Amino acid sequence: MTVHVPELWGLEAHHRVELEDLASMCSLSAAELRELVDYGALVPLLGESGDAGLQFSAACVPPLREAMRLRTHYDLDLFTVSLLLGYLQRIAHLEQQVRALQANLPHPSLLPREGPTPWREPHA
Template sequence: MATEASDWTWLDPLRRIDQAELAHMCSMSVTELDELVEYGALVPVVAEPRNRQFSASCVPPLREASRLRAHYDLDLFTISLLLGYLQRIAQLEQQLRSLNAHIPHPPTLPREGPTPWREPHA
């Protein structure tokens, strides 16, 4: 299965996405995104009403929220709450990965189960 450029380029959090592209990528309309901005669930990087741009880091949680909206028939206010929680979970997972990278791991893990049988030496 070939990966399209649009599937991996939004992973860069420094990349900016305009509102129409974000709506297309997340299967939402521009008016729905406007409503999410009004609720405070989405914060544009460039806040001009005609040229709103968002960070690409909002794409994965917004896609997940859009998928859950379609599956459970949720309204946009509920999606705004859900989107906040999904973004918080992603942030906490990143912090956990960062902290785990600084913890020294033991060179060998303790062996579980019975010890191996050894012939006594004389």
């Protein structure tokens, strides 16, 4: 599935994004994306053998766009961006795990109260 930039808001993790589309979405050249693949920061989806037909999961778009924003802001080289991208993806994965764990907790009002019990006037 080819995704155009105006359709960016509708991306879901199961969508596939072509190399050229990902480059245009993230303000990168195709050569820079291939370099990130060589560094191991981006992993193309299986099934495509040709370099021109590389496809990526749409889940890599938000962290890659953030890494490119930070690259521009701090004037980072591409190797540093590859390290940063790995950390951004790891943070996103951990945040997803935290949300999943929090979904299994009971509502805060149902949790036992912590701390000292409130003071009550003794009855005679």
